[in-house]
Amino acid sequence: MRSAAIDIGNTGTKYGIFEGDALVKQGYFTGHDLPQELLNQTFEQAIIASVAESTQQIAARLSVKGSVLTLSAQTALPVSNKYKTPETLGADRIAAAVGAHYLFSDHNCLIFDAGTCITHDFIDKEGSYFGGGISPGLTMKFNALHTFTKRLPLVERTESDYPLAGQTTQESILSGVLAGTVGELNGFIQAYSEKAKDLTVILCGGDAGFFESKLKGRIFVIPELVLIGLHRILAHNV
Known part of the structure; x- marks a missing residue:
């Protein structure tokens, strides 16, 4: 299953593409223009985290069959917070x-x-x-x-x-x-x-x-x- 993880930081955005549990591709970009590696494929699932701005614009441009999870204080975690x-x-x-x-x-x-x-x-x-x-x-x-x-x-x-x-x-x-x-x-x-x-x-x-x-x-x-x-x-x- 192919999935995407996107981390929007203070100065730029990191992304990772996973096949199962393996991270097969990662990159970095600034601004709101998504790299072609994210635009040219469809993901089963995706997660977006941000410390700087809304995640909605990036989420709307991704092609995802399932859901796009936005990490928040209400998101279930595999650890105890x-x-x-x-x-x-x-x-x-x-x-x-x-x-x-x-x-x-x-x-x-x-x-x-x-x-x-x-x-x-x-x-x-x-x-x-x-x-x-x-x-x-x-x-x-x-x-x-x-x-x-x-x-x-x-x-x-x-x-x-x-x-x-x-x-x-x-x-x-x-x-x-x-x-x-x-x-x-x-x-x-x-x-x-x-x-x-x-x-x-x-x-x-x-x-x-x-x-x-x-x-x-x-x-x-x-x-x-x-x-x-x-x-x-x-x-x-x-």
């Missing part, structure tokens, strides 16, 4: 947690989604999702330092080594944003490791590659995690 305000929970966050539990069902999981914002989420091996945190992403931090001060320059992120102790204003910003955020994530890993044994740490999102080699312990980078979680939620509802 302990979040106090599920109606405010980002669809990408719960989908990532579902995907993590599906892939690592015998482990407690800490998920970092490093994109426009950096979120962390915790789900235990029993499948109970407990929430996590939201903080500004790397680009947002650089922009904020420039926008909300009078003299600090807008600094571009570097993929090379950055100084721990900056000796110029630019180096100091690089240290504060990059080294500071790495320290932030490593601090969360340490704190959750003390509370939960068998902790598996998973990275996804556009900046996952930057953090992969800088975090402590064994890290799994799974860019398609949210799509996998969406597909599992879809399967739970059909």
Whole structure:
């Protein structure tokens, strides 16, 4: 059975095409023009999640024999959601947690989604999702330092080594944003490791590659995690 999973984010839209349980194609687009891979075929089922805008326009353009499921706080989940305000929970966050539990069902999981914002989420091996945190992403931090001060320059992120102790204003910003955020994530890993044994740490999102080699312990980078979680939620509802 062919199905589609679509994740509408703050800066663009990811999509995955599944044959049964296998993710056979994935992609990314911006704007409202769907790629031909989605327009040129008919799906048995589809699921759409959004943190940014209505899903109706995309849903109306898909060719789906069955139903198009829009992920919401009322959608049945294959995990237990302990979040106090599920109606405010980002669809990408719960989908990532579902995907993590599906892939690592015998482990407690800490998920970092490093994109426009950096979120962390915790789900235990029993499948109970407990929430996590939201903080500004790397680009947002650089922009904020420039926008909300009078003299600090807008600094571009570097993929090379950055100084721990900056000796110029630019180096100091690089240290504060990059080294500071790495320290932030490593601090969360340490704190959750003390509370939960068998902790598996998973990275996804556009900046996952930057953090992969800088975090402590064994890290799994799974860019398609949210799509996998969406597909599992879809399967739970059909």
